Amino acid sequence: MGDLFAAYPIFGAFGVTLLLTFFSAIGATILGVVVVILRVSPVPLLQKLGALYVNIWRNTPLTLIIIAANIVMIVNLGFSFSESFSRDNLIWAVIALSVYHAAFVCEALRSGVNTVPAGQAEAARSLGLTFSQSLTLVLLPQAIRGAITPLGNTLIALTKNTTVATAIGVAEISGLQKTMMEDRPDLFVVIVLIVAVGFVVITLPMGLLTSHLSARLGVRR
Amino acid sequence: MSDIVLFDAPGPVARARHRLLAAVGAVLVLAFLAFALYKLGEKGNLAADKWTPFFTASMWVDYLLPGLVNTLKAAAISVVLAGAFGLLFGIGRMSQIAPVRWLCTGVIELFRSIPVLVMMIAAFQYFTYNNVFVSDISPLAAVVTGLTLYNGSVIAELLRSGVSSLPSGQREAGLSIGLTPWQTLQRIQLPQAITAMLPALVGQLVVVLKDTALGNIVLYPELLTNYQRIGSNWSNIVPAMIVIAVIYIGINYTLTVIAGRVEQRMRRSHGGGGGAVTGGAAGPPSLAVETAVLEADEPRLGAR
Numbered sequence: 001m002g003d004l005f006a007a008y009p010i011f012g013a014f015g016v017t018l019l020l021t022f023f024s025a026i027g028a029t030i031l032g033v034v035v036v037i038l039r040v041s042p043v044p045l046l047q048k049l050g051a052l053y054v055n056i057w058r059n060t061p062l063t064l065i066i067i068a069a070n071i072v073m074i075v076n077l078g079f080s081f082s083e084s085f086s087r088d089n090l091i092w093a094v095i096a097l098s099v100y101h102a103a104f105v106c107e108a109l110r111s112g113v114n115t116v117p118a119g120q121a122e123a124a125r126s127l128g129l130t131f132s133q134s135l136t137l138v139l140l141p142q143a144i145r146g147a148i149t150p151l152g153n154t155l156i157a158l159t160k161n162t163t164v165a166t167a168i169g170v171a172e173i174s175g176l177q178k179t180m181m182e183d184r185p186d187l188f189v190v191i192v193l194i195v196a197v198g199f200v201v202i203t204l205p206m207g208l209l210t211s212h213l214s215a216r217l218g219v220r221r
Numbered sequence: 222m223s224d225i226v227l228f229d230a231p232g233p234v235a236r237a238r239h240r241l242l243a244a245v246g247a248v249l250v251l252a253f254l255a256f257a258l259y260k261l262g263e264k265g266n267l268a269a270d271k272w273t274p275f276f277t278a279s280m281w282v283d284y285l286l287p288g289l290v291n292t293l294k295a296a297a298i299s300v301v302l303a304g305a306f307g308l309l310f311g312i313g314r315m316s317q318i319a320p321v322r323w324l325c326t327g328v329i330e331l332f333r334s335i336p337v338l339v340m341m342i343a344a345f346q347y348f349t350y351n352n353v354f355v356s357d358i359s360p361l362a363a364v365v366t367g368l369t370l371y372n373g374s375v376i377a378e379l380l381r382s383g384v385s386s387l388p389s390g391q392r393e394a395g396l397s398i399g400l401t402p403w404q405t406l407q408r409i410q411l412p413q414a415i416t417a418m419l420p421a422l423v424g425q426l427v428v429v430l431k432d433t434a435l436g437n438i439v440l441y442p443e444l445l446t447n448y449q450r451i452g453s454n455w456s457n458i459v460p461a462m463i464v465i466a467v468i469y470i471g472i473n474y475t476l477t478v479i480a481g482r483v484e485q486r487m488r489r490s491h492g493g494g495g496g497a498v499t500g501g502a503a504g505p506p507s508l509a510v511e512t513a514v515l516e517a518d519e520p521r522l523g524a525r
Contacts, residue, residue, distance in 0.1 A: 038246075041242075042231060042235070043242045043243050043246070045243040045246055046246050049250060055474055056470060058427075058477070059431075059473035059477060060431070061432070061433075061434030061435075062434075064434055064462070064465065064466055064469065071462060072459050076264050076266065076458070076459050077261070077264060078264075156334075160334075160337070161336070163338040163339055164338060164435065167437065174336065177339060177343070178342050181343070181346040185346070185350045188343075188350070192343050195339050195343075196331065196334075196335050196339070199334055199339070200331070200335075203334050204334070
């Protein structure tokens with residue numbers, strides 16, 4: 001086991017996994033908030049655009065999106081960010097993961113809005129609060145608390161999905177796993193354990209934190 | 222909560238503002254589409270000879286349909302196996318015998334936290350190195366193994382959350398008429414839990430179907446894998462990817478719509494006086510099952 005860690009950049013590969021997770025989570029949150037605002041906005045056309053975004057990306061395989069980012073965006077259309085091809089692939093992997101998971105962030109936030117009983121909004125309006133007041137003072141605080149569990153699940157899914165970036169040669173852990181297994185078939189079980197334990201170590205705190213937060217902050221009904 | 226209660230019925234000023242916002246949105250989207258078409262056209266992707274091959278029989282008979290058949294084959298086998306796995310471990314997790322319960326919980330939690338691709342790569346390497354299958358079946362077996370382990374664990378978890386959110390009176394009633402705990406589970410709790418899970422299960426089909434595309438990475442000749450062969454034959458790799466994406470979106474969107482219909486139908490039938498199995502008590506508790514199952518698990522399920 002020691003010689004595996006000596007011969008292969010295992011921690012580096014998990015580092016790339018964490019890097020992809022971190023930046024994609026930021027991208028997906030920003031995009032997802034924009035899309036959910038479109039979806040709950042009073043303008044029908046914008047609602048439809050939000051729904052279109054969710055339906056397109058939620059129903060496309062992530063593998064296809066990531067490969068298309070490479071084939072279509074970099075190779076064919078030449079949207080390049082740097083001299084280095086591998087850095088371009090890394091950046092486009094982050095963009096692809098963000099675009100894909102924004103659809104799920106949007107749905108998570110919307111399910112949070114759905115946990116707020118209709119009476120709350122009606123009460124806010126009958127008190128004479130304006131739309132923006134009832135949204136920011138009454139609905140959103142409860143909606144965000146209600147969305148913690150699904151948001152946490154989306155983050156865990158995102159972490160696991162960063163492995164797909166191996167399809168365009170990003171040096172994260174599943175690519176290294178393949179290399180290690182080809183080179184050292186005798187250490188198969190050890191390699192599986194290293195990768196599995198790595199993911200459990202990364203995702204377990206996320207799950208614990210989400211259930212802790214949603215138990216603490218969740219609104220009892 | 223329906224979205225409409227978020228705001229009052231718009232007056233003249235608000236309507237004018239909404240029209241303005243809609244116009245801005247439309248302009249932005251059209252500008253984006255125009256830019257995309259311009260860039261695609263600039264590299265020659267819109268030329269007629271890149272698109273006409275999709276109207277030939279050879280394209281469909283030799284490339285797209287075989288890929289689609291392989292995709293559906295992997296998905297179908299995985300769904301059946303995952304259902305069996307989920308039922309087995311889901312019931313095991315609710316077992317009266319503590320070691321069985323711990324073992325099943327451990328297995329479910331483990332396979333839920335490892336990425337599907339990691340399991341596929343491991344299975345592929347294991348199968349090829351140990352010659353478990355005739356060599357050309359290994360990729361299919363690897364795809365099926367990965368999908369079964371992951372989706373089976375998710376189904377097991379769905380089953381458990383379905384059973385545990387049934388009203389406790391259901392179990393008590395079963396026990397008090399002299400059924401054993403196993404008979405109560407099998408005859409009273411499971412049928413209700415499975416019905417309540419139905420929409421989430423149909424939704425899970427989308428996840429399975431999308432994840433077959435990971436087979437591309439372990440050399441399984443599914444639909445996505447053929448973009449390269451199409452591209453090298455007609456040098457139209459970008460149109461090929463677009464057509465393949467449209468096929469995936471078409472199938473998965475249909476499944477999503479079906480899942481929504483099933484859910485609506487169940488909500489309606491429960492709302493209107495309770496199901497035949499459970500009588501009057503079915504209404505609100507079953508609804509609670511659905512929302513609990515959906516809200517706790519769906520985003521994660523959907524996201525893989």
